[in-house]
Structure formats: C-alpha cells, structure tokens
Amino acid sequence: MKGIEPILENNRKWVDAKRQSDPQYFERLADGQQPRYLFIGCSDSRVPASAITGTGPGEMFVHRNIANMVVHTDLNLLSVLQYAVEVLGVQDIMVVGHYGCGGVAAAASDKQYGLIDNWLTNIRDVIRVHETEFLRIKDEDERLRRLVELNVVEQVRNLAKTSIIQNALKGDNPPRLHGLVYDIREGLLKDLQVDDNMIKDLDHIYGTKSADQVQEEKQSTEPHAPVAEKGAEQPAAKNGKAKAEQEATLHKVL
Numbered sequence: 001m002k003g004i005e006p007i008l009e010n011n012r013k014w015v016d017a018k019r020q021s022d023p024q025y026f027e028r029l030a031d032g033q034q035p036r037y038l039f040i041g042c043s044d045s046r047v048p049a050s051a052i053t054g055t056g057p058g059e060m061f062v063h064r065n066i067a068n069m070v071v072h073t074d075l076n077l078l079s080v081l082q083y084a085v086e087v088l089g090v091q092d093i094m095v096v097g098h099y100g101c102g103g104v105a106a107a108a109s110d111k112q113y114g115l116i117d118n119w120l121t122n123i124r125d126v127i128r129v130h131e132t133e134f135l136r137i138k139d140e141d142e143r144l145r146r147l148v149e150l151n152v153v154e155q156v157r158n159l160a161k162t163s164i165i166q167n168a169l170k171g172d173n174p175p176r177l178h179g180l181v182y183d184i185r186e187g188l189l190k191d192l193q194v195d196d197n198m199i200k201d202l203d204h205i206y207g208t209k210s211a212d213q214v215q216e217e218k219q220s221t222e223p224h225a226p227v228a229e230k231g232a233e234q235p236a237a238k239n240g241k242a243k244a245e246q247e248a249t250l251h252k253v254l
Contacts, residue, residue, distance in 0.1 A: 029057055029058055033058050033061075033088065034058070034088065034089075035058060035059055035060050035061045035084075035088055035090055036059060036060070036090060036091050036092060037053075037055065037059065037060040037061065037090060037091070037092050037093075037094060038060070038061045038062075038063070038080075038081070038084040038085075038090045038092070038093045038094065038175075039053070039060050039061070039062045039063070039094050039096060040063050040064075040068055040070065040077070040093070040094065040095045040096065040155070040159075041062070041063075041064045041068050041094075041095075041096040041097075041098075042064060042065070042066065042067055042068045042096070042097060042098055042101055042103065043064045043065055043066055044098060044101065044102070046098070046184050047096070047098050047182055047184070049062045049064070049096075050062075052182055052187070052189065053189075061080070061083075061084045061088060061090060063076070063077055063080040063081075065077065066103045066116065066119055066120075067097070067101055067103030067104055067107070067119075067120075067123055067151065068095055068096060068097050068101075068151075068152065068155060069119070069122055069123070069155060070095065070155040070156075070158035070159050070162075071119075071122055071158070072158065072161070072162065078162065078164065081093075081159075081162065081164050081165075082164050085164055085165070085168050085175060086164070086168070089173075090175055091173075091175055091176065092175060092176050092178060093159060093165075093175050093176070093177050093178065094178045094179075094180055095152050095155045095156050095159065095177075095178070095179050095180070096152075096180045096181070096182060096189070097148045097149070097151055097152040097155075097179075097180070097181050097182070098148065098181060098182040098183070098184055099145050099148055099181060099182070099183050099184060099185070100184055100185075101148055103116075103119075103120060103123065104123060104144060104147050104148050104151055105144055106120055107120040107121075107123035107124050107127070107147075108123075108127065108143070108144060108147055123147075123151055125154075126147070126150055126151050126154045127147065129154065130150050133146070133150075134146065134147060134150070148181060149181055149192060152179040152180070152181055152192060152194075153179055153192060153194055155179070156177050156178070156179040156194045157202065159177055160177060160202070160206075161202070161206040163208055163210070165177070166207065166208055167210055167213075170213070177194065178191065178194065179191075179192040179193075179194040180192065
C-alpha cells in the first residue's frame with residue numbers, strides 16, 4: 001500500500017470495530033458535541049491529545065500549534081477559544097506543553113529558521129521575562145525543561161488576558177484554566193498548578209470590561225431619583241406652579 005491507503009484502511013477497521021461494539025455509536029456522535037475540555041497543545045506528532053488524556057470523540061475540543069502558544073493576534077486560536085467557551089461551554093481549558101519541544105529549543109538558540117522565527121519570538125519573550133531564573137540553570141537539558149514549563153505558565157496567563165476569558169470568568173459557571181506538561185519519556189502529564197491568584201494579580205493591568213459591564217456598573221453607582229409619594233407634586237411641577245403664581249402676581253402689580 002502506498003500514500004494514504006494505510007490511513008484509509010485503518011479508518012475502515014476502526015469503523016467496523018466501533019459498529020460491532022456499539023451499532024449506534026456514529027449516529028450519536030452526529031447529533032452534536034458537548035465537550036468538557038479544551039486542549040491547547042503542541043503540533044508535535046508524539047503528543048496525541050486524545051490518546052494521552054484517555055478521551056474519546058466528542059469529549060475534548062482541540063487546538064494545536066507550534067509550542068502550544070496563546071498569541072493574542074492569532075485569529076485561529078481566538079476563534080477556537082471563543083467557540084469553545086461561548087458556544088460549547090467547556091468547563092476546563094488546558095494548555096499542554098511537552099518536554100523535548102523542538103519549538104522551545106529553537107527559541108532558546110541563536111539560529112534563524114525562517115518564517116517560524118517570528119512565531120518563536122513569543123517564546124523568547126518568555127525567556128526575557130524569566131531571564132534571571134533561566135540563566136541560573138547551568139545544565140542545558142534542565143534549562144530547556146524549565147523553559148517548557150515557564151512557557152506553559154505564560155500561555156495560561158495569556159489565556160487569562162483575553163477578553164473572551166475575562167468575560168467568561170465573570171459569568172455563573174466560569175471555565176477553569178490549567179497548565180500541564182507531558183513527559184514523552186514517561187507518558188505522564190504533570191500539573192503545574194498554575195495559581196489563580198497569579199492571574200488575578202495582573203487584573204489591574206490587563207483587566208478589561210465589556211460595554212455592557214461598564215453600563216451596568218454605571219447604573220449601579222448613579223444616584224436614584226427619590227420616589228415621590230402618592231399625591232405629592234413632582235419638583236418640576238411644583239417649580240412650574242410657583243413660576244406661574246409669580247407671573248400672575250406681577251401682572252396684578254403691573
């Protein structure tokens with residue numbers, strides 16, 4: 001077999017196996033999706049999102065790019081994020097990096113690789129922010145492993161900076177943000193325990209409000225006009241009556 005024929009053959013075998021175990025499997029999937037998770041991971045072929053998380057079709061929405069980046073000018077990522085949060089209502093959003101990431105290693109070097117250098121600049125920004133810690137690590141492998149972790153942490157922060165997440169966090173059932181690293185040598189996921197307070201501490205810089213939220217706050221802080229008692233004259237009516245009486249008095253005098 002040549003080309004993609006092995007892929008097509010594997011697909012047919014997979015469909016047959018699924019139908020044998022559950023004849024209605026594909027019919028149910030076709031009715032729609034309600035995934036609980038959004039997985040933002042690296043494009044690396046060794047990090048299959050569903051396989052390492054034990055999730056099946058319909059359970060997890062997935063976006064992948066080089067080095068699992070959350071870039072605020074990436075309309076692809078932002079579109080996926082908005083759809084996952086506002087339409088699908090995902091409950092947990094995971095940024096998943098992995099040790100041995102080629103994109104992270106390339107960003108840590110001083111070599112040029114072409115167009116991708118512009119993308120890798122976002123990881124070099126992570127190095128700049130954490131330069132002191134990064135340079136203190138003498139072992140190169142350990143330094144790159146730590147950079148993988150720091151990159152995940154910063155991408156979770158970048159998630160929290162988006163207006164999509166800021167608005168969602170003010171809702172009744174906000175999504176939870178997580179930073180994970182996959183160890184290819186062990187096959188295990190490591191939870192970096194990204195602290196919610198770390199995100200909230202940046203709110204005074206990155207926090208924004210929608211037009212509706214601004215209007216609601218304005219209405220809640222504006223002084224309310226006193227409610228007139230039944231039968232009492234309104235101030236405007238009272239002033240008008242006084243003016244009319246004053247003018248009548250002047251006419252009599254004149």
